[in-house]
Amino acid sequence: MKQITIISGKGGTGKTTVASNFIKMAHDHIAVDADVDAANLHILLSPQIENREDFIGGAVAVVDENCISCGKCEELCRFDAISNSTENIKIDTLKCEGCGVCEYICPVNAITLQKGKQGEYYTSSTKYCKLVHARLDPAAENSGLLVTRVRNIAEDIAYRENKKLIIIDGAPGIGCPVIASLNGVDYALIITEPTLSGISDFKKIYEVAGFFNIRTFVCVNKFDINIENTELIENFCNSKNIEVIGRIAYDENVPKALARKEFITDYPDSPAAKDIIQLYKKIETQLYN
Ligand code: SF4
Ligand code: SF4
Numbered sequence: 001m002k003q004i005t006i007i008s009g010k011g012g013t014g015k016t017t018v019a020s021n022f023i024k025m026a027h028d029h030i031a032v033d034a035d036v037d038a039a040n041l042h043i044l045l046s047p048q049i050e051n052r053e054d055f056i057g058g059a060v061a062v063v064d065e066n067c068i069s070c071g072k073c074e075e076l077c078r079f080d081a082i083s084n085s086t087e088n089i090k091i092d093t094l095k096c097e098g099c100g101v102c103e104y105i106c107p108v109n110a111i112t113l114q115k116g117k118q119g120e121y122y123t124s125s126t127k128y129c130k131l132v133h134a135r136l137d138p139a140a141e142n143s144g145l146l147v148t149r150v151r152n153i154a155e156d157i158a159y160r161e162n163k164k165l166i167i168i169d170g171a172p173g174i175g176c177p178v179i180a181s182l183n184g185v186d187y188a189l190i191i192t193e194p195t196l197s198g199i200s201d202f203k204k205i206y207e208v209a210g211f212f213n214i215r216t217f218v219c220v221n222k223f224d225i226n227i228e229n230t231e232l233i234e235n236f237c238n239s240k241n242i243e244v245i246g247r248i249a250y251d252e253n254v255p256k257a258l259a260r261k262e263f264i265t266d267y268p269d270s271p272a273a274k275d276i277i278q279l280y281k282k283i284e285t286q287l288y289n
Contacts, residue, residue: 002165002186007190019031020263026167028288031129044262050124055149059115061114063111066109067089072106121149130154165288170182202218251271
C-alpha cells in the first residue's frame with residue numbers, strides 16, 4: 001500500500017482541487033483530509049458519516065478553589081502559561097503544554113491536569129472511496145495529533161480492506177499538521193503557483209519534504225499567469241533533482257465548477273481538467289507499483 005500527500009506551502013494554490021480530482025480518478029484507495037483546521041474536501045466528496053468520535057487532545061492544567069495564591073506554579077511554569085493577576089491564578093490553555101510540573105509542586109493540590117474534547121473525527125463513505133476526516137474546535141491546539149489520528153484510522157482501514165493507496169490532502173503551510181501529514185508517506189506532490197509568495201512558500205515546503213527524504217514531485221498550477229516565474233520554479237527543481245511532473249493551466253472553469261460543487265474533471269475538455277488528468281496519468285504508475 002502506497003501513500004501520497006498533496007501539499008502546498010500556502011493556502012489557495014489549488015491543492016484540494018488536485019487532491020479531490022485524484023480521489024475521483026483513483027481506484028482501490030482511501031482518502032484523508034489532513035487539513036483539520038479548515039477541512040473542505042468534504043464539500044466535493046459529499047461524505048455520509050459512518051462513524052464519529054470525539055478527539056481528546058493533550059491535557060491542560062486546571063486550578064480549583066483550594067489555591068492559596070502562593071505563586072509557586074507561576075514561578076516554575078517554563079511555558080509561561082500561568083499568570084497571577086489580582087491574586088487569581090490563571091492558566092493560559094493555549095500556552096499550557098500539559099507537562100504537569102504545576103500539579104506536582106502545588107502545596108495544596110489545587111491543580112489537576114484535565115483532558116477535554118477538542119474536536120471530532122469521522123469515517124465516511126463517498127461515491128469514490130472511504131474518507132477519513134476531522135474537525136478541530138475553534139482555538140483548539142494539537143492539530144498535528146489529530147492529523148496523526150485520522151491517518152492511523154485510514155491506514156487501519158486500508159490494511160483491513162486490502163486497499164492499494166491512501167491519498168492525503170495535506171494542510172497548507174509548514175507547521176505541525178503538515179509534518180504529521182508527511183511523516184511516513186511514500187510520495188509528496190507539491191502544488192505551487194508562479195507568484196513571488198508562491199515561490200518562497202514552495203521552497204519552505206520543499207525543505208520540509210526533504211527533511212523526511214520523501215520522493216517529491218512538483219506541479220505548477222496556473223503556470224500561464226507568469227511563465228517567467230514558472231520557469232524559475234522549474235529551474236530550481238531541476239537544480240535540486242526534484243521531478244517537475246506537470247503544469248496546470250489557469251482556467252476560469254475551476255472556480256465555477258467548485259461553486260457548483262462539481263469536479264473540474266467532470267468537464268474533461270476544459271484546459272485545467274486536461275492537465276489534471278494528464279498529471280494523474282503520469283503519477284498513477286508510481287502510485288500502484
Ligand atoms: S502552586 Fe497551587 S496554591 Fe500556589 S498559586 Fe499555584 S495553584 Fe495556587
Ligand atoms: S502543566 Fe506545565 S505548562 Fe501547563 S501550566 Fe502547568 S507547568 Fe505550565
